[in-house]
Every structure is written in C-alpha cells, then in structure tokens.
Amino acid sequence: MITTTDLTKVYRTRDREVTAVDGVDLHVRPGEVFGVIGRSGAGKSSLIRCVNLLERPTSGTVTVDGTDLTALAGDGPRAGRALRAARTRIGMVFQHFNLLSSRTVQGNVELPLEILGLTRRARAAKARELLDLVGLSEKASVHPAQLSGGQKQRVGIARALAGDPKVLLSDEATSALDPETTRSVLRLLRDLNRQLGLTVLLITHEMDVVKTICDSAALMREGRLVESGKVSDLLATPGSELAAELFPLEGAATGPGTTVVDITFHGDSAARPVVSALARTYDIDVSILSAAMDTAGGRQVGRMRIELPGGFEENVVPIGYLREQGLTVDVRDGEPAGPPGPAAAAGESAPADLVKE
C-alpha cells in the first residue's frame, strides 16, 4: 500500500547538509498498522512527511496505493493538481492536532470536504457521520478550545478520514496525550483499521504504541531503518533490538560460572510449561531473573531471562532443547563470540550491541 524505495531527504543549510532520511526502503502492506519507532532526530518525522510529499524527497520514490507520488508535479506547498488530488486520499493526524481555532469542531471536519468541493449539505452530513464514528457527535458545534486533548485528536482523526482515505499517516498522534487517553485513541485507530480496512503508517517514540496496535514495525536510527518486519517475526529474531526494547529484560548473572539466557515465547510456545520441563528433563536449577508477558500485534508474547548453573559448554544441550521447543533463545553470557543462533544473521542487529547494552 505504501512503498518507498531508497528514499533520501537531505536538508541543506548555508554551511552544512543534514541527511534526515537515508535510503529508506519501507513496505507497508494493505490493511496493516505499521509503526516506525525511533528517538527524536532519527528522521521519523521527515520520513512520514515524505510519504505525502509535504517534504519532497531528495531522491528515491514513494508509491501510495499504486500511484508514484514522486512522479507527480510540484513539491511540498506548491503541489500540482494531481498531487493535491492524491493527498485528499491520504489522511494525516498530527501530534498537536492542528485544528483551526477559528472553526467549530464540525467546521474543522468540513475543511477537507470543502477542498473536495462538496456542497454545504453534503459536507454537513458527512461531517456528522465522521464525528459519530469517533464518538463526538454531541460536540459538533463546539470550538476546539473547549475540548480535551483526546477529544481534539478524535476530531483530527475524523478530519483525516473525510476523504475516505485508504491510508492514514499518524505523526506522533498520541505523544501529547496522557497514557489513558493514548490507549483510547490507539483503540480508535485499531478499530478504524479493522472496520474500514484502513492502512495506518504511524511514527512514534513510544514502545507502548507499537506493542498495542502495530502489526509491523521498523526501528529508525540516524535516518536509516535498522530493523523492519512483522512484530511477531521480530520477536522471533534473536538479537532483535526492537524485541529487546519492546520487552526489556533486566538482571545480571548472580555470580561467575552461570549462563544467562533470554528466551522469547510466542505463538503456541507461550502456553507450554517449557521452563519446568527444562528443569525436570535435565535436572538443573533454573532461576528466573526477570520476565514479561504481553500482547503484541494481537498475539500473546512473553520474554524471560533465566540463569542456568554452569558455563555455556555445560548448557549446550539444555539450550538446544529450548530451541527445539520453538523458542527464540539469546545467550547473553558464557557463549563464545559469534551469532547466538542461526536466525541471528538476519538484519543488521549485531549481537555485540546486545552484549554492550
């Protein structure tokens, strides 16, 4: 639904160049919620603005719903007719809502409909329908200043949906909201994604957002996508930075001569008593250093850091057993240098980073 190839955005100021987006290949499948996560300054914001060409990429292409937007004339503000038409089919919501204080809630939702050239009557009907969809029909005649942050973002979402878009871009839509409001806005986005088959591309710096609604995610750093894929696949990738950040595990080895192992349960394995089976089968004492259970991408996922007595050599067999059970196993201490597992070669996620952390 959204594809970027080798997307690069360089900002030139008088005396220096800043590469905000550096050769990004993004692929967002129809109907999925795709989250790009990264710290501020990682280039997320430039990336999402390149998708609807609010920023004209320096090089590379952007294709949304089969249309190569980069081939359409004009850039950013001075968009040609074709690009403007394409933008009416891409909704966008913003961190600071960007509602017009001079208009009522309904007036704000009507603005994109005015751009589309609907009649007054059609606009009013459509706006009411959209406000109903986001649960704000009774606030239609109120000005935005009267709304709470969460309500403002709902208006922003209603407005973004005015052109019946197939794609919704979300620029840190929940970053200005408190945790509870964040959850309700995310739930709304998730519902819209399911009900309308809306493809959502969101950028965020909050891991919770990815955990709550994203089917796929990418980690962005210094303008590049460091990791990218389905959340469930990333969790199954040993050494995945995203997985480690989604479910951070703490706790160091209690002493020398032990082996610390991170295990990720997903899918069926999450339900099986793997650890007690391990202890029984090999007659070893397993201590749990930390553990987290959660849902990500709609599936139950768990991560656990356990400590096994003895060095890595003594634990090769139990670790092999864990891998056989379909778990993702990351050996943190004791294993000789080299990839911890066969799947670790995937992605740029060097295990060295993990150990350093």
Place this chain on the structure above:
Amino acid sequence: MSWEQMQPLLWQGTIDTLYMVWWSSVVAVLGGLPVGVLLVLTDRGGLLSNVPVNRVLGVIVNIGRSLPFIILLVALIPFTRMVVGTAIGPTAAIVPLAVGAIPFFARLVETAVREVDHGLVEAALAMGGGVRTVVRKVLLPQALPSLVAGLTTTVIALIGYSAMAGAVGGGGLGTIALNYGYRRSETDFMLIIIAALILIVTLVQLAGDGTVRLLARRERAGT
C-alpha cells in the same frame, strides 16, 4: 466665535474626516491585505518562496513606511490630480492617505499572518489544499483577531494623517483646526476640534477592541 458659527464648521469637518478615513481605510485593506499576505508567502521557506519578489516588495513597503506623511502628501500631488482630477479637498486627500496606509497596514497584516501556527498550514496542505485554500481558509480566518487589531491601529493612524492633510487643503477637522484654531487663534474652537478628534479616536479604538474580544470569545465559547 459663537457656537452657532462653530457648529456647522465642526459638523462638516467631522463628516469630511470620516469620509476621508473611511475610503482610505477601504483602499488600505484592499491593497495592504494582499501585500501583507504576499510578504509572508514569498518569504524564504514560504508557500510561494521567492526571495527576489519578497525583497522588492519589502523595499517598497519600507520606503512607503519611512516617508514622512507630509512629504508624501506633497509628492503625490501630480498623481492625485491624475486620479481624481484635483489635488484639493477631501476626495483628493484620500489618495495620499491610502498610499501611505497601504504599506502601514501591509506590515501589520504580515505580522498577524506570520503568527499563524505552521502546523495548521501543513494540515491544510496534507488534505490536498493549495495555496489559495491555505490563505482563504487557514491564514486569514486564523489571523482575523490580529488583523482587526491591526486595522484599528491603521484607522487611528489615518485619523491623525487626515488632520495633516488639512495642511494642503485636504478638508476635514485638520483644515478647520489650521484655518480657524491656528491662523485665527480661536483657542476655544481648537480645543473643541481636538476634543472631537479624541472622541473619534476613542470610539474607533473601543469598537476595534470590542470586535477583537468578540472574535476571541467566539473561539473559546461553546457556540
């Protein structure tokens, strides 16, 4: 001078002053609004970013702003004669008043429009709006309270300038003040004229402030 003598003069002067100020304000808005908006749009990083046009426009506006009005008044006499056929009287005074007020109001418009949050512009662009949509549906409505405040300032400045127009036979309260109050040393009449000017300025300021408050309240209110 008796009050019976003063009254018709005062009345006619007030009418002439209001006539001059009204029409020059209308022209100032018609001319200053697009110039002010263009100053913002053509600025570096603006929607119609065009640095040469911006520079030229800025220089013209600055020249207009820095010329003392009395000089403008005299310098424009040939142009005034060309436009209205005469250089004397209230109608003739409208020309230099308007020419002086356009750059003045344009700068105030520029400041007001520049204050509109860029995020709103971005939102309108993301919806598929063009430059015209951004100006008409975002910049001007969002800047409206500041624009009204700027217009108030402009009208009050025009009342002051219009009194100066009296110096070249522009008519209005300024002419009367000069002819009777100053040249004939009718101090009482002078004080009355000054009182009339203060009254007009106060009323304009009150009306302007009231409108700004009303607009601000509307945005905050529930209806």
